[in-house]
Amino acid sequence: MAGKKMGLQTIRFQNPPSIIATSSIVGPKEGQGPLKDYFDLILNDNMYKEKSWEKAERKILKEAVEMAIKNSNLPYSKIEYFIAGDLLNQIISAGFAARELGFPFFGIYGACSTAAEGLGLGAIIIDGGFADNLVVATSSHYCTAERQYRFPLELGNQSPPTAQWTVTGAGAAVISSRPQNPRITYVTTGKVIDMGETNPNDMGTAMAPAAVDTIVRHFNDTNRTPDDYDLIVTGDLASIGKDIAEELIKQKGFDVSNKYTDCGLMIFDPQQDVHAGGSGCACAAVVTFGYLYKEMMKGKYNRILLVATGALLSTTSTQQGETIPCIAHAVAIENL
Amino acid sequence: MQKLTKEQQDYQNFVKQKRPKPPLLKNILMAFIVGGLICVVGQVIMNFYISRGMSPKEAGAPTSATMVFLGAFLTGLGVYDKIGKRAGAGSIVPITGFANSIVSPAMEFKREGYVFGVAAKMFVVAGPVIVYGMCSAVVIGLIYYILKL
Numbered sequence: 001m002a003g004k005k006m007g008l009q010t011i012r013f014q015n016p017p018s019i020i021a022t023s024s025i026v027g028p029k030e031g032q033g034p035l036k037d038y039f040d041l042i043l044n045d046n047m048y049k050e051k052s053w054e055k056a057e058r059k060i061l062k063e064a065v066e067m068a069i070k071n072s073n074l075p076y077s078k079i080e081y082f083i084a085g086d087l088l089n090q091i092i093s094a095g096f097a098a099r100e101l102g103f104p105f106f107g108i109y110g111a112c113s114t115a116a117e118g119l120g121l122g123a124i125i126i127d128g129g130f131a132d133n134l135v136v137a138t139s140s141h142y143c144t145a146e147r148q149y150r151f152p153l154e155l156g157n158q159s160p161p162t163a164q165w166t167v168t169g170a171g172a173a174v175i176s177s178r179p180q181n182p183r184i185t186y187v188t189t190g191k192v193i194d195m196g197e198t199n200p201n202d203m204g205t206a207m208a209p210a211a212v213d214t215i216v217r218h219f220n221d222t223n224r225t226p227d228d229y230d231l232i233v234t235g236d237l238a239s240i241g242k243d244i245a246e247e248l249i250k251q252k253g254f255d256v257s258n259k260y261t262d263c264g265l266m267i268f269d270p271q272q273d274v275h276a277g278g279s280g281c282a283c284a285a286v287v288t289f290g291y292l293y294k295e296m297m298k299g300k301y302n303r304i305l306l307v308a309t310g311a312l313l314s315t316t317s318t319q320q321g322e323t324i325p326c327i328a329h330a331v332a333i334e335n336l
Numbered sequence: 337m338q339k340l341t342k343e344q345q346d347y348q349n350f351v352k353q354k355r356p357k358p359p360l361l362k363n364i365l366m367a368f369i370v371g372g373l374i375c376v377v378g379q380v381i382m383n384f385y386i387s388r389g390m391s392p393k394e395a396g397a398p399t400s401a402t403m404v405f406l407g408a409f410l411t412g413l414g415v416y417d418k419i420g421k422r423a424g425a426g427s428i429v430p431i432t433g434f435a436n437s438i439v440s441p442a443m444e445f446k447r448e449g450y451v452f453g454v455a456a457k458m459f460v461v462a463g464p465v466i467v468y469g470m471c472s473a474v475v476i477g478l479i480y481y482i483l484k485l
Binding site (some may be wrong): 155157197244 | 344354418423424
């Protein structure tokens with residue numbers, strides 16, 4: 001019997017793994033946003049002294065990992081696994097960073113849900129007794145994402161108000177069996193939900209039902225309610241998706257209105273011309289590992305539910321007229 | 337394209353009212369103003385060539401070439417995308433927008449090399465316009481030819 005399983009999709013950890021250190025690196029635009037004081041490093045330019053944006057992205061991913069390990073005061077030899085993913089084809093940022101770092105590596109892809117997916121899998125490995133310390137990380141970069149998914153940067157096109165701005169940045173966390181706060185207590189693994197959205201310029205609308213499904217499943221599996229949390233935070237639904245999610249959760253009988261927010265709304269100021277808000281793997285990662293983690297350490301929040309959302313599409317599937325399958329993973333992080 | 341289920345259709349109807357509309361009037365006005373300004377620049381250049389002794393017909397080709405150069409130049413300076421963000425169709429439709437659509441991918445994919453990057457990706461945006469522009473020109477030309485017979 002799987003003794004740690006709860007309900008249909010949730011795991012309750014027996015010895016909740018700890019997040020003993022984090023790091024966050026962001027690009028210049030994110031560094032002008034409302035959370036600028038919480039990031040460990042703000043880049044002066046998107047190129048970061050590299051020859052291409054892809055190289056810059058893998059460099060910030062690698063440096064985020066190194067910074068998190070440094071913050072944990074653990075020697076490199078104690079890091080047993082490295083779990084990472086990103087948005088680029090064949091997750092090259094993660095794979096190439098792993099080449100430099102030299103840890104045993106699990107490459108994962110959950111689009112923008114990667115931060116929560118990594119935290120969940122990392123915690124499972126720790127609580128399962130397969131390792132004592134590991135690093136999870138993810139990255140995204142506005143310029144690499146634009147050229148892969150959309151148009152060249154210098155093309156003079158207009159994006160619709162539903163479009164979102166891919167966050168440039170990388171976040172990493174060291175998860176450990178060492179008992180200290182904050183801890184990962186529950187993980188609810190999401191199902192892939194597709195509500196028929198086809199517009200790749202409206203990810204919030206596409207992903208909201210996946211977030212709702214996972215959040216409601218989490219409450220039902222754990223018998224918790226929104227009252228059990230100080231904050232419920234989705235990954236990158238941005239303004240439109242967040243409103244839709246909030247309303248749908250209410251329809252399912254849970255009122256999250258006074259404690260629900262979204263990383264895509266937190267990271268940018270509306271004046272920064274990002275349309276609906278932020279997106280990308282780094283959106284949930286830097287907000288969680290930068291802002292939320294630091295505020296949990298200070299005790300402002302004691303129980304948060306991170307629900308990172310991802311759209312599992314590609315340019316090929318969009319061009320072939322397919323709808324957008326989406327996923328959301330929930331991770332409960334608590335000060336015990 | 338697959339058929340949507342009832343649940344998916346209901347959701348699509350639900351979100352339809354949630355989705356903000358693009359600021360249509362503002363976009364149209366900006367397109368009109370900027371598009372008009374680009375045409376004024378074109379006219380000034382054309383008048384310059386005419387003042388140098390070209391007939392209006394002869395001046396057409398060098399005017400287009402100059403406008404293409406300006407579009408490409410502003411793309412290279414990183415200005416044209418900023419104009420395009422505000423102007424929309426106003427800066428896409430004129431020939432300067434055509435230059436922008438070719439130069440921007442050529443710049444962006446330089447790192448993938450001159451063959452598979454610059455040359456191969458150059459027409460990634462403008463390619464369809466050229467293909468269907470040529471095709472429709474041939475069709476219209478044929479119709480015109482047949483009607484004149």
